[in-house]
Amino acid sequence: MKRREFIFLIGGGLAWPAIARAQGGAKLHRIFWVSTESEPDPFLDGFRDGMRALGYVEGKTVTFETHYAPGNPQALRKIVSELQRGDVDLVVSSGPATRGMTAITDIPVLFALSGDPVALGVVKSLAHPGTNFTGSTFLSLELAGKRVELLKDIYPKLRKLAVFSNTDHPGEPLEWRATLESCRNLGIEAAYVPFCGAREIENGLMAAGKVDADALLVFPDAVTLVHRAKIAELAIAHRLPSMFGWSEYCDAGGLLSYGANQRTTYFRLATYADRILRGEYPSDLPVMRPEKFELAINMKTARLLGIKLDVSSILFRASKVIS
């Protein structure tokens, strides 16, 4: 009970009904992890942490079977047939992989989406999914415009923005469109620097360096997350104020980031996984949306770039300042 209470306090409270119920027992739960990213997968780590905090022991009460199809959700469709084996308790689809999972109707699917799950057709509404799907959204698309605005707030002279994007990331076109619209509203020229997957990231970075931009916007995804240090390094080398999606980028030297805390999101997703494994139906579990967004600033990078933060309206808004 002590342990449960502890988890209750740190687990975001979504595990509340679990307190009233008996422990799930020593049954081994099989979880399918599908992703359009590639390994190493920081999101899987976040989810694993969440499950561990809820008392699950990998190999004993839970096992993960990971399936990756970098950049190609359609390639994941073939694993759907694998699910017919019948011994899978839960599918967790990270990011755009959800697009490939729509054919699953008899196994609970947890998603963590950047976009709108209702628009994708996997749930009927946020309040009542009504299907075997539920999960969490990052509201990443909604924030795409906000990131450009913040970048302009910190660097008002911003005229030309390099947008570094992994086209392998399935939601990427929508994000690019939202960014583009925001740039237009703010009178900024957007320079699109696409690359495709981890193989092309070096070339992409070289291309980004060649664009004569005032700042760099990097779309959040697993590939850029994995190579965040390299990207941050490049931005500093080219004296570009950089904007990212999650605070992990700032930790690695990025100037700014704005977005939901992805670890918290995956942590919460684990509480939903727990509830489903304990017998609740996804159709009754409302889709979660983040209500807190982190604005992280790396002061060291700011100094290196010679940006005077004290004159901008950014510093007091930061929820995380790295110095």
Place this chain on the structure above:
Amino acid sequence: MKDGAAQPSSCTMPPRRSLFCKYFATLFVAAVVPLILGAAVEASFGYRDQRRQISAVLQADARAASDRIEAFTDGMRDQLGWMVQLPWSAGDDAQHKIDALRLLQQVPAIASVSLLDETGTERVFVSRLLLNRTGRGIDMSADPAVLGARGNKVWYGPVQYQQDSEPYMRIAVAGSLPAAGVAIAEVNLKLIWDVIAAIRIGETGYAIVVDDSGHLIAHPDISRVLRGRASSGSFGRIKHLVGAASGAAVITGERGNPVVALSVQAADVGWTVIAMQPTAEAFASIRAALWRSSILIAFGVLVALALAYWRAHRMSGPIKQLEEGVERIRTGQFEHRIKIFSGDELQQLALRFNEMASELAISQQKSARIERLKQFLPSQVAELVEHSHELLEGQRREVAVIFGDLRGFTAFSTRNEPDVIMAVMREYYEAVGAVTTRHEATLIGFDGDGVMLLVNAPIACEQPATQAVRLAIDLQMTVQALAGKWCDAGHGIGFGVGVAMGPATVGTVGYNGRLDYTAMGAVVNLASRLCNLAKDAQILADPTIAGRVRDSVPMASLGQRTIKGYDQALEVFAVAPADLPSKLPGLAQRRREKEAQDH
């Protein structure tokens, strides 16, 4: 017949069992009833106290939650108040924007802020999600938020579910100067989850917040809130039920289990905080107490059972022993003794019983002795020997003495075999004994064919003379009846009787255990002489008797007779022949035979 069959069983067995049962039941009830009553009273008081205590706890928790919700909304209002302190002037939109951004930083629950000037036109809009706007924007002067804030300084909007999932509320605050405009904040109510989730009542109790129409605003399980407006119907029911009760109410909770619930109103926003705790947990201590009581009662019942059984057994055991003792005494086992050492009245009773048994034994020995004495003594004397000694002391009193003697016995005994003689003697003795007993006379003894009887000694009687005469008549008749039978058998035996009355000394004489009761005096001799004088079937009496019975029995004087041993002749009387039934069987024949023998 039925009675006879039922009698033994209803008399002997059931009373014993029922006495045991009665004692057992009484002792048992006496021990158990107070125990159960005590536990029941304890439980009812405990329940009342517990209920009051739960009420207090729920009240405190609900109040704390409502206070914190008020602090949440008050904080919001105060923060918004900062936004509308200064009047709008040209060109300070940027400053207002910074203020608004700082507000977002300060209050995490605010998702966006709109600042309006005095005309109700939006001048600054900042949001966490959407792009910020500055400069003259849309006209919101007709917005209920603006109207409400202008009228009331502060306005709390209704709870709305964004995308029918996340609860939001708008709060508008107007500045004290109309020129300061209005600030409208959009507040994400998911953030008051912290307030509610922190409230734990006992182990599983919790608090929820519902709005005026019963829609869920906050719940420890936030996914219930996120299910939106449509699925919060059950909370309207709970709100109604709890609101209707004063104090804590026991209702069916959201999961169908019974809960104790209490509601408190959060004044400003019109929300209701409902604190609830499952009854299973709320009354756990009462249940535990009841369990403890039950175990105590069970233990008490066992002890009471054992004690009552022991007590009742201690009571009925000796009674059973006594009953057995009585039964044994009844069958003559006087040596039986009851052993009860209970140290109480029962032991006393057993002691008395044993005394009674020993006295019974003595008395039985005594009557056995009397029985033996009766073989040798007249039965009255035998009784007297046992019971009163002074009566048998030699004393002088007036007695009637009767002698009887068979006539012709000598001739009969010489002519017949001894066993024939014995048979005749036996019949004769039995007849005499029977008559003696019938008339309550004392048989002094047989002397061959003679017999001596005594009246008025040792037992006194009212009219000894009359009784003696009646006895003599009876005796004569009885023996004559026998004599007739003997005559038929060829034995010529007759019977004569003499009766005399006078003072004599009566008492026991004897030696070494052999006792005889007898009378001494002239009257004894006289009666004997009269007997000798009497002819067959005749009863002769002395003048004393004759004088005494003259009125009742006719007597015929036979004139003066000289009697041996007496100096003077004495008048002798005979019981009149009329009184002696003349038709005595075979008397005439015997007389003839006798006369033939005599002559």
